[in-house]
Amino acid sequence: MRFITNKEIAQLLRAVSAAYSATGGDRFKIIAYDNAADSVEHATSELKDLWEENKLDSVPGLGKSIQSHLDELFKTGNVKHFDEVMKNLPPGMFELLNIGGLGPKSAYKLAKELQVKNVKDLENAAKKGKIRNLAGFGPKSEQDILSAIEELNLKPQTRYTLPFAYGVADNVLSYLRQHKDCDRAEPLGSLRRMVATVGDIDIAVASENPKGIIEHFKKFPQIKRILDAGERKSSVLLFNGIQVDLLVQPTHAFGALLQHFTGSKNHNVHLREIALKNKMSVSDYGITIKGKLNEYKNEHQFYRALNMDYIEPEMREDTGEIEAATKGTLPKLVKVEDIKGDIHLHSSFAIEPSHDLGQNSFEEIIEKAKSLNYEYIGLSDHSPGFSTHSKQQIVDLIKQRTDKIEQLKNSTKQIGILNLLEIDILNTGEISVPEEGLKLLDGAIAGIHSSHRQDKKSITKRLLNACENPHVKVISHPTGRLLLQRESYDANWPAVFEACKNTHTMLEINAWPSRLDLPDALVREAIKYKVKLIINSDAHEVSQMENMPFGVSVARRGWATKENIANTLPWVEFKKMFDV
DNA sequence: GCCGTTTTCGGCCCGACTGTTTTCAGTCG
Numbered sequence: 001m002r003f004i005t006n007k008e009i010a011q012l013l014r015a016v017s018a019a020y021s022a023t024g025g026d027r028f029k030i031i032a033y034d035n036a037a038d039s040v041e042h043a044t045s046e047l048k049d050l051w052e053e054n055k056l057d058s059v060p061g062l063g064k065s066i067q068s069h070l071d072e073l074f075k076t077g078n079v080k081h082f083d084e085v086m087k088n089l090p091p092g093m094f095e096l097l098n099i100g101g102l103g104p105k106s107a108y109k110l111a112k113e114l115q116v117k118n119v120k121d122l123e124n125a126a127k128k129g130k131i132r133n134l135a136g137f138g139p140k141s142e143q144d145i146l147s148a149i150e151e152l153n154l155k156p157q158t159r160y161t162l163p164f165a166y167g168v169a170d171n172v173l174s175y176l177r178q179h180k181d182c183d184r185a186e187p188l189g190s191l192r193r194m195v196a197t198v199g200d201i202d203i204a205v206a207s208e209n210p211k212g213i214i215e216h217f218k219k220f221p222q223i224k225r226i227l228d229a230g231e232r233k234s235s236v237l238l239f240n241g242i243q244v245d246l247l248v249q250p251t252h253a254f255g256a257l258l259q260h261f262t263g264s265k266n267h268n269v270h271l272r273e274i275a276l277k278n279k280m281s282v283s284d285y286g287i288t289i290k291g292k293l294n295e296y297k298n299e300h301q302f303y304r305a306l307n308m309d310y311i312e313p314e315m316r317e318d319t320g321e322i323e324a325a326t327k328g329t330l331p332k333l334v335k336v337e338d339i340k341g342d343i344h345l346h347s348s349f350a351i352e353p354s355h356d357l358g359q360n361s362f363e364e365i366i367e368k369a370k371s372l373n374y375e376y377i378g379l380s381d382h383s384p385g386f387s388t389h390s391k392q393q394i395v396d397l398i399k400q401r402t403d404k405i406e407q408l409k410n411s412t413k414q415i416g417i418l419n420l421l422e423i424d425i426l427n428t429g430e431i432s433v434p435e436e437g438l439k440l441l442d443g444a445i446a447g448i449h450s451s452h453r454q455d456k457k458s459i460t461k462r463l464l465n466a467c468e469n470p471h472v473k474v475i476s477h478p479t480g481r482l483l484l485q486r487e488s489y490d491a492n493w494p495a496v497f498e499a500c501k502n503t504h505t506m507l508e509i510n511a512w513p514s515r516l517d518l519p520d521a522l523v524r525e526a527i528k529y530k531v532k533l534i535i536n537s538d539a540h541e542v543s544q545m546e547n548m549p550f551g552v553s554v555a556r557r558g559w560a561t562k563e564n565i566a567n568t569l570p571w572v573e574f575k576k577m578f579d580v
Numbered sequence: 581g582c583c584g585t586t587t588t589c590g591g592c593c594c595g596a597c598t599g600t601t602t603t604c605a606g607t608c609g
Binding site for chain 2: 026027028029030031032033035036060061062063064065066100101102103104105106135136137138140141144189200202227228229230231232233234235245247260261263265268269270271272273275276277281282283284285
């Protein structure tokens with residue numbers, strides 16, 4: 001049978017939730033299905049694999065009932081109970097849920113009353129003025145639906161990489177800060193939590209004049225449509241298709257707003273449930289204790305009031321951080337300032353590489369590293385093309401490059417230099433540089449750069465082979481994902497982690513904004529296996545060495561401490577891991 | 581439907597905004 005992906009399962013669970021919702025089903029059952037869908041989407045393993053290993057119950061939010069439905073799904077490709085739930089619903093309603101502002105009830109009513117089968121049908125109905133006559137709808141909602149459909153069609157993508165989202169946020173922030181009553185303006189939500197991709201932009205403003213700020217915000221020149229605008233809250237859609245949500249709160253109570261709007265939703269819900277058990281009520285205004293609202297200037301005060309330690313934004317995903325904060329066992333996360341070197345750097349040295357050459361000379365890279373206060377760097381160009389060079393040619397090119405780097409080592413005293421190469425793990429599992437070439441280096445970074453679509457077994461074998469090679473010190477961008485472009489390949493990660501630990505091979509957290517690979521959830525797993533991680537920029541141009549903080553944020557989201565990250569070590573310690 | 585060292589039953593976050601209403605339901609974050 002065809003492999004059913006987590007994405008498809010999440011979509012199915014959401015459809016069931018919508019079906020229950022449309023027909024006035026139990027509110028908590030609806031939430032349970034939505035939670036299950038979220039959880040499936042965030043799972044680090046494919047559910048089909050977990051099911052085969054009898055480990056479905058390791059996924060939070062999947063209880064007895066949903067697990068048995070999934071069991072049926074994997075066995076037969078179908079779930080009778082789901083069919084039953086959706087039996088009497090117009091199939092067209094589910095597509096309508098993609099339209100902004102339409103939830104299950106409206107979608108159900110529209111699909112049923114107007115007999116529309118898809119978004120296109122609905123658009124035609126709206127244009128003919130058929131929606132305004134339905135009970136509960138009117139001319140305004142008809143127009144809103146038309147606008148939302150237009151935006152749905154225009155929208156180039158639904159998520160964005162962090163640097164892009166920060167760029168957009170910065171424009172809005174500097175505009176908001178122009179207002180005389182704006183005390184503070186901060187990007188929050190997934191942007192502040194540094195999630196790998198961001199769906200919309202959340203901004204909070206501290207001001208004693210919320211109305212004035214909202215009015216100012218509504219005049220931001222890049223706004224295509226104002227979705228809503230109230231006394232303290234507004235949402236708009238920009239011409240580039242990105243939605244910006246704004247919340248305003250007086251400065252003396254800004255802490256609770258920061259906390260609320262940073263999220264995540266699951267973190268907040270859990271926090272509020274715990275507060276309730278302790279007879280407190282949490283909202284974005286503050287914490288109500290014995291009927292009295294307590295306000296907080298900052299988040300430290302806020303978390304303290306709930307009897308827990310301050311939780312870093314990157315950890316707020318409700319994956320155990322609240323329990324740890326309560327017990328006082330949160331890890332002390334690695335910081336950007338802890339990073340002492342970057343060893344995945346591509347230069348313009350003419351090595352006739354298999355993949356892209358860098359833009360800058362060794363000397364330029366060294367200068368940039370000094371400006372970043374690094375103690376060391378690793379020069380790690382791609383190895384010479386495997387199919388285009390003979391083994392002897394590869395070795396000769398590495399010799400020339402090694403001579404040049406050895407000269408630099410002698411003339412550069414302030415900064416440690418490693419002579420590395422990023423080599424390919426070929427589809428056979430073989431390495432793209434012969435032993436004679438590897439011996440000339442201080443070590444190698446090995447990565448998969450081809451045949452990403454191999455099955456799990458083959459990919460795992462390739463990674464394990466690389467680990468076994470004593471010259472390979474690092475596995476680069478371990479899952480091969482390209483955010484918004486290419487999915488990770490699947491591998492037996494526990495086996496890879498075990499091998500890394502046993503062979504002292506480091507796993508890279510690649511800071512390139514569309515990689516961020518290892519992904520945060522796997523970082524956390526790797527740490528449980530005591531794997532050493534290393535954060536590298538993979539820069540092909542010196543300014544890209546400044547991407548390091550994106551990699552650090554991935555490590556932080558994976559709960560990494562300084563001790564988990566190899567390149568927080570000073571040079572004298574760090575170099576011991578290489579053949580120098 | 582899920583979940584649990586105060587529970588295997590009885591809970592399940594909290595609020596803003598809008599359009600279509602005559603006080604609120606639906607949607608969203």
